[in-house]
Amino acid sequence: MIELDPVIFELSNGMKVVYLKRDAYVAHLGVMVHAGSRFEKPNEQGLAHFIEHCIFKGTRKRTSFDVFSDLDRVGGELNAYTNKEEISVHASFRKAHFSIAAELIGDILQNATFPEKELKKEKDVILDEIMSYLDSPIERIHDEFEAHLYKGHSLGYNILGTEESVKSFTRDDILNYIDRLFTPKNMVISFVGDVAESEVRSILEAEFGSIEGNGKPQIEPPLVSIPPFNIREKKANYQIHTLVGGMAPSYNEDNRRAMTLLTNLLGGPALNSRLILSIREKYGYAYNVEANYTPYSDTGYWNIYLGTDKKYLDKAIRLIHDELDKLINEQLTASEISEAKEQLKGHLALSLDTNLELMFSLGKSVLIFGKVDTMQEIYQELDKISVDDVQKVAQTYFGSEKLSELIFDF
Numbered sequence: 001m002i003e004l005d006p007v008i009f010e011l012s013n014g015m016k017v018v019y020l021k022r023d024a025y026v027a028h029l030g031v032m033v034h035a036g037s038r039f040e041k042p043n044e045q046g047l048a049h050f051i052e053h054c055i056f057k058g059t060r061k062r063t064s065f066d067v068f069s070d071l072d073r074v075g076g077e078l079n080a081y082t083n084k085e086e087i088s089v090h091a092s093f094r095k096a097h098f099s100i101a102a103e104l105i106g107d108i109l110q111n112a113t114f115p116e117k118e119l120k121k122e123k124d125v126i127l128d129e130i131m132s133y134l135d136s137p138i139e140r141i142h143d144e145f146e147a148h149l150y151k152g153h154s155l156g157y158n159i160l161g162t163e164e165s166v167k168s169f170t171r172d173d174i175l176n177y178i179d180r181l182f183t184p185k186n187m188v189i190s191f192v193g194d195v196a197e198s199e200v201r202s203i204l205e206a207e208f209g210s211i212e213g214n215g216k217p218q219i220e221p222p223l224v225s226i227p228p229f230n231i232r233e234k235k236a237n238y239q240i241h242t243l244v245g246g247m248a249p250s251y252n253e254d255n256r257r258a259m260t261l262l263t264n265l266l267g268g269p270a271l272n273s274r275l276i277l278s279i280r281e282k283y284g285y286a287y288n289v290e291a292n293y294t295p296y297s298d299t300g301y302w303n304i305y306l307g308t309d310k311k312y313l314d315k316a317i318r319l320i321h322d323e324l325d326k327l328i329n330e331q332l333t334a335s336e337i338s339e340a341k342e343q344l345k346g347h348l349a350l351s352l353d354t355n356l357e358l359m360f361s362l363g364k365s366v367l368i369f370g371k372v373d374t375m376q377e378i379y380q381e382l383d384k385i386s387v388d389d390v391q392k393v394a395q396t397y398f399g400s401e402k403l404s405e406l407i408f409d410f
Contacts, residue, residue, distance in 0.1 A: 015184040027193025030090030046161015057118035106207030183213030190363030245303030251295035267291030327394035
């Protein structure tokens with residue numbers, strides 16, 4: 001079993017750090033902020049993602065060129081991402097250049113200047129990104145499904161924003177958002193690599209210990225009264241794209257692991273998932289079929305995605321409902337649940353096989369839970385899941401009266 005033994009400590013300002021020593025030539029450093037599109041106001045849709053782009057456009061002591069070049073010139077990589085409940089700035093580099101990466105990220109997070117000229121250019125870049133996104137039906141259908149599911153709530157916002165919202169952003173909007181969310185208690189630093197803990201502590205304290213502020217995100221519960229929907233839209237596609245799904249547990253609920261087990265069994269990455277074996281292998285109705293589960297702080301949702309030829313659509317959807325009905329009405333056998341657990345354990349281990357993904361995973365765990373479970377603890381929790389637990393989750397979330405459906409037709 002792969003076992004993790006990270007060290008969690010705090011800087012003088014209260015910012016948490018998770019440190020894992022790994023014998024590797026390349027190291028990874030990331031700062032995770034409990035932010036993202038969920039915490040945008042109605043007039044700020046897309047602002048978190050806009051900040052992710054613009055935070056690299058120069059600091060009080062660096063030009064935009066310097067920000068991108070200082071780590072590049074020693075062969076490192078600097079990047080960032082935004083999702084519904086998180087913004088991250090992160091870097092990968094040779095372990096000898098840890099101090100360069102830490103100073104650079106610290107400078108970006110504390111001293112970004114957001115020059116007006118750069119903001120204007122980046123708006124055009126993001127508007128082009130929105131056009132590119134609209135040309136990707138697989139991405140678009142997932143976002144639109146979530147928009148319908150969380151209608152009237154910020155969880156339904158598109159991370160990219162809209163053309164109107166992006167054009168409206170000002171430098172003050174950026175600074176206000178950063179001021180209320182980029183604070184020590186709302187941020188976690190994650191490091192994985194072969195640098196001594198004492199050196200990591202010293203350098204991170206020097207580069208991040210002076211960040212101030214007490215803000216934390218105000219989490220507004222999503223609406224729970226939105227009824228299931230069945231929507232069919234005409235799009236200029238060559239395939240029919242379909243999502244079937246609904247609400248699911250948050251990552252703070254005990255039954256989240258049973259939900260993870262179920263979606264993995266239904267349509268996880270393995271070629272022996274139930275939907276792959278039925279829709280793809282037995283009948284040849286689709287090349288791409290998968291099940292996903294996305295938990296948030298206080299809610300979550302699951303879905304099954306299907307891309308198929310129009311003539312197979314109804315048959316494929318019927319097969320999806322058949323598999324859901326089986327999980328509702330028939331308990332897994334002892335051997336089936338044992339195999340499902342072993343498979344999920346393997347997938348979890350594979351997901352932590354690269355130090356970059358490990359750095360992200362550790363940071364997110366501390367950001368969400370304030371701790372990191374050992375693999376043994378995770379496996380023990382999985383082993384506790386009973387056939388009754390799995391069936392109860394299926395009955396709670398997979399019933400036909402609770403399912404929503406979104407189809408991109410042509």
